[in-house]
Amino acid sequence: MEFSQRVAIVTGGASGMGAACARALAAQGATVIIVDRNVDGARAVADELGAPPPLAGDVSQSAFCNQVAESVLSEYGRIDILVNAAGIIKRTDAIETSDEAWRQIFGVNVDGIFFLCRAVLPHMRAQQRGVIINFGSIWGDIGAAGVAAYCATKGAVHNLTRAMALDHARDGIRILAVCPGEVETPMLSSERAAPPTRAFLDDLADRTIPVGRLAQPVEIADVVAFLASDQASYMTGAMVTVDGGFTAR
Numbered sequence: 001m002e003f004s005q006r007v008a009i010v011t012g013g014a015s016g017m018g019a020a021c022a023r024a025l026a027a028q029g030a031t032v033i034i035v036d037r038n039v040d041g042a043r044a045v046a047d048e049l050g051a052p053p054p055l056a057g058d059v060s061q062s063a064f065c066n067q068v069a070e071s072v073l074s075e076y077g078r079i080d081i082l083v084n085a086a087g088i089i090k091r092t093d094a095i096e097t098s099d100e101a102w103r104q105i106f107g108v109n110v111d112g113i114f115f116l117c118r119a120v121l122p123h124m125r126a127q128q129r130g131v132i133i134n135f136g137s138i139w140g141d142i143g144a145a146g147v148a149a150y151c152a153t154k155g156a157v158h159n160l161t162r163a164m165a166l167d168h169a170r171d172g173i174r175i176l177a178v179c180p181g182e183v184e185t186p187m188l189s190s191e192r193a194a195p196p197t198r199a200f201l202d203d204l205a206d207r208t209i210p211v212g213r214l215a216q217p218v219e220i221a222d223v224v225a226f227l228a229s230d231q232a233s234y235m236t237g238a239m240v241t242v243d244g245g246f247t248a249r
Ligand SMILES: NC(=O)c1ccc[n+]([C@@H]2O[C@H](COP(=O)([O-])OP(=O)(O)OC[C@H]3O[C@@H](n4cnc5c(N)ncnc54)[C@H](O)[C@@H]3O)[C@@H](O)[C@H]2O)c1
Pocket: 011, 012, 013, 014, 015, 016, 017, 018, 035, 036, 037, 038, 041, 057, 058, 059, 060, 084, 085, 086, 087, 088, 108, 112, 135, 136, 137, 138, 179, 180, 181, 182, 183, 184, 185, 186, 187, 188
């Protein structure tokens, strides 16, 4: 994999899998622009990578997403790779999900991906080259209890990804979703009454995941880097599951 001369935008790059993707792409020579609402976290990862200053803001706002595309284009002249990893979770069933929570999670997980894709696609089409990788989830294809809105957002991401891949298949643009299973990132602990203990997580993994352990962020990021590379040149419109066998049953 070789990304020198390639410019990549990675949302959610301050933490978890977004940060791991930023590291994986930068390690192969890409210029990585991190986009995240967590200013300090984004700066820390950018500094670690010697990457350009991150762009801080909220991807659920279309004006911010347009501004991201414009500022990357004016600074670097091109956008080759977009990784949409920013996301949030709500751990409630439908009855317990407020209007506000529903709109918030759709705002980040779905609107955010749509707005950024819409902002970069005209440029990628003009370039006749580009790769977009959206973060879906195993919960976008199968259901899970207690995370109703989250499952709905990931289902939307999967089919938005397929539809955009078809629209732009002849424009030299490949559009894919990566669909992780349970990955050890801060999200795994978020929106819970108390952070899960190591013993709880190990037991969960042992009981529910065929390989018997949670994924590490780098194990997803390495797949994303492959998908972004020319070695995956015939892949578009695919939901790429990386779940330790979870959905094989
Ligand atoms: N952790 C898992 O088990 C898992 C499994 C499947 C899919 N996913 C998906 O993978 C992606 C990355 O998740 P993660 O586990 O690395 O989470 P994480 O919580 O470690 O990182 C998410 C990042 O997104 C940023 N973010 C959140 N809302 C934002 C907004 N409105 N604007 C800009 N940035 C925002 C956060 O600041 C954070 O840096 C998400 O889309 C998530 O839904 C996670």
